[in-house]
Amino acid sequence: MNAAAAGPATYPFVKGHGAGNDFLVLPDPDGRFRLSATEVAALCDRRTGIGADGLLRAVRCDATLEADGLAAEAEWFMDYRNADGSPGQMCGNGIRVLARYLVHAGHCPPGALRLATRAGPRTVHVPHDKAGLDGPVTVDMGRPRLSGLADVVVSVGANAWPALQVDMGNPHAVVFVDDLADPGDLVSPPVVTPADAYPEGVTVEFVVRRTPFDLALRVHERGVGETRACGTGACAAVAALPAGPATGSYTVDMPGGRLRISVLADGAMRLTGPAVIVAQGTVSL
Numbered sequence: 001m002n003a004a005a006a007g008p009a010t011y012p013f014v015k016g017h018g019a020g021n022d023f024l025v026l027p028d029p030d031g032r033f034r035l036s037a038t039e040v041a042a043l044c045d046r047r048t049g050i051g052a053d054g055l056l057r058a059v060r061c062d063a064t065l066e067a068d069g070l071a072a073e074a075e076w077f078m079d080y081r082n083a084d085g086s087p088g089q090m091c092g093n094g095i096r097v098l099a100r101y102l103v104h105a106g107h108c109p110p111g112a113l114r115l116a117t118r119a120g121p122r123t124v125h126v127p128h129d130k131a132g133l134d135g136p137v138t139v140d141m142g143r144p145r146l147s148g149l150a151d152v153v154v155s156v157g158a159n160a161w162p163a164l165q166v167d168m169g170n171p172h173a174v175v176f177v178d179d180l181a182d183p184g185d186l187v188s189p190p191v192v193t194p195a196d197a198y199p200e201g202v203t204v205e206f207v208v209r210r211t212p213f214d215l216a217l218r219v220h221e222r223g224v225g226e227t228r229a230c231g232t233g234a235c236a237a238v239a240a241l242p243a244g245p246a247t248g249s250y251t252v253d254m255p256g257g258r259l260r261i262s263v264l265a266d267g268a269m270r271l272t273g274p275a276v277i278v279a280q281g282t283v284s285l
């Protein structure tokens with residue numbers, strides 16, 4: 001990590017999760033850190049680092065070129081990195097955890113917060129009566145974009161399924177399966193064909209529809225591996241329902257917990273679930 005000369009040797013961090021999808025929050029209000037992919041991966045390593053599915057650098061929009069042009073809309077930028085160090089455009093659980101941190105640390109009042117991401121600004125709602133270390137947080141996810149441009153197939157071992165391409169700001173391939181055990185242990189990434197369908201990689205959801213408004217899924221995230229929950233993935237699964245989702249409220253159960261998704265009349269989605277801070281400390285690098 002390259003901090004400005006004479007910067008501190010230790011840095012504060014916060015550890016949090018949303019439905020078991022866990023993150024390292026690194027406050028960097030003045031944009032002093034340049035984190036290499038190797039450094040992010042070392043911090044996220046579960047044996048030799050702090051351990052997380054991803055890292056959320058909390059930086060003010062006016063302190064980073066990546067949020068160029070967004071400072072008029074949002075004070076803070078979510079610099080999201082996957083556990084392998086690669087950047088991601090959007091993270092539905094991460095942005096809820098970031099909002100939890102910003103409110104808990106006193107950087108923002110509870111209520112509606114506008115946060116910038118690589119996929120554009122999003123509004124996050126931290127209830128006034130739940131401004132502590134845990135409780136539900138909601139994010140306006142916007143409208144999913146479905147692409148029927150290519151016929152995509154997802155394979156795991158001898159099993160293959162047709163997939164629907166969904167863009168939630170980040171890329172997803174959604175597969176409906178009979179049983180959540182069908183994709184096996186997901187230790188290796190699913191194979192997606194044609195290979196050029198997702199030039200920057202893809203997150204794959206394996207979904208079971210239990211009732212019209214109740215889904216369960218497992219997810220293999222780009223840049224991470226199988227995780228216990230994925231907010232954009234849960235929205236992508238609802239977006240991929242045959243004939244499109246009806247307006248209303250959906251539940252999506254994942255190994256780490258339950259997320260709720262409201263589909264509004266204009267097709268926009270609101271994602272709600274737990275956002276929890278579990279630890280705070282310092283890390284020296």
Ligand SMILES: N[C@@H](CCC[C@H](N)C(=O)O)C(=O)O
Nearest residue numbers: 088091092093170230231232
């Ligand atoms: N867990 C996240 C998604 C994180 C980004 C993903 N791994 C990618 O590379 O696009 C979520 O909750 O949405």
